[in-house]
Amino acid sequence: MDRTQWENNEEIEIFRQYLRIPTVPPNLDYTPCVEFLKRQAASLELPVEVIYPVNNTDPVVIMKWLGSQPELPSILLNSHTDVVPVFRDKWSHDPFNADLDEEGRIYGRGAQDMKCVGTQYLGAIRALKASGYQPKRTVYLTYVPDEETGKYFTMRKLVQGVFKEMNVGFSLDEGMASEDESFAVYYAERTLWHLHLKFSGTAGHGSLLLANTAGEKLSYVVNKFMEFRKSQVQRLADDSTIDIGDVTTVNLTQIKGGVQSNVVPPVLVAVFDIRIAVTVDVAAFEKQIRDWCEEAGGGIELDFEMKCSPVHPTKIDASNPFWMAFKQALDSNGLKTRVRVFPATTDSYHIRQGGIPALGFSPINNTPILLHDHDEYLGAQTYLNGIEIYKKLIPAVADA
The missing domain is CATH 3.30.70.360 (Alpha-Beta Plaits)
Incomplete structure (x- = not known):
C-alpha cells in the first residue's frame, strides 16, 4: 500500500482519530475520548457502559460482545486511554495530529503505548463480526484511565468488583514493540x-x-x-x-x-x-x-x-488452556514469539494479583521501541498486520 491507500483505509482513519484526542493527565477531560469509544461501540453494535469506579473524572468504557456460552469465564481485552506528557519542541510532528508520512509512519503520543491496541481490538472484531463469527465466551473490552500515572486505582477497583461480576477468566493487555521479526509475549512483571x-x-x-x-x-x-x-x-x-x-x-x-x-x-x-x-x-x-x-x-x-507485593506469573504451559490457544494461534501463522517478563508495571500486574491469568502483547515487530519517547510512531502496515493477528488470537482464546 502507498500513502494514499493508507489515508483512505477505514481502520487507519479510526486509529488516527483516536490519536488526535489528547488524553494526558492530570486535569484531563475524558469526554471526547469517551464519545469516540461510544461511537466505535455503536458501529460494531456492541453494548457499551461507562462507569466511574474511583471518582467522577476518570471513566472506564466497557464494551460487551456476548458469547454463545456466556456462563463460561469471559475474555478481557484491556487497554488504557491515558498517555504520557510530551515535550513538543522535541517532536518533528505535532504529537496529537497523527501525521502520516510517505513511509507510512503514523506519528502520535500513544501510537505504541497503547492506543494502537485499543483500536486494533475493534478492527479485528469488526472483521470477525462481518464474517458471521460469534465467540463461545463473552468478550469484554475495557478502556481504562490512570495507567500512566502509576497509581492504578481504577484497575484495582475493577479487579475487586466489576471483573468478578463479569466472570473474567483471562486477560490480554499491552506489551512492547520488538525491534526484530519476533513478537514479545509478557507473562509476568517484576x-x-x-x-x-x-x-x-x-x-x-x-x-x-x-x-x-x-x-x-x-x-x-x-x-x-x-x-x-x-x-x-x-x-x-x-x-x-x-x-x-x-x-x-x-x-x-x-x-x-x-x-x-x-x-x-x-x-x-x-x-x-x-x-x-x-x-x-x-x-x-x-x-x-x-x-x-x-x-x-x-x-x-x-x-x-x-x-508492591510479588505476584505469581501467568502459567505458560499445558496447565493454562488460554496460553495454549494463544501460542497455537501465533505458531500456526508462522509468527515467532519470545516469552518475557515485562520490565515495568502495567495493568496486568493488578489483574494477575486478582487471580486472573494475563498476557501482555502488542502486535508490533520490526519497529523501534518508542513508548514514552519523542516522535513516537507506528507503521501503518504494521498496524494493519496487528489487526490480522488479533483476528486469529481473539477467537483462539474466546473458544478455548
Missing part, C-alpha cells in the same frame, strides 16, 4: 518498589570531621546498591538469553537534604527505583538492604513510597 532511605547522623560545622554523619551512611549504602547494580549489568552482559526483565534494576533517582554548603546536615534522603526480578526472594532482598543500613551505622529509616 515487583516494583519506590524506596526512600532517610539517613540521620551527627550535624555540625563543615570544617570538622564529625563521626557518624548522614553523608557517611548514605555513601556506604549507596555504594552497596551500586555494587549490586553492577552485578545485574554483568549478568546481562554474560547471558544473551536474558533481557532487562530478567534482572533486578536499582536506580538512584533523588538525593535530598542539607541547608547550605558549610553545614553538615542531620538528615539526608536517598530515593531508589527498584524493580525486583521474579526469581528473587523479595523478603531476603529487603533483609539485605536492612543489613546494609545496620552496617552503615544504623539510624536509617526505610520508607516505601510504593511497595
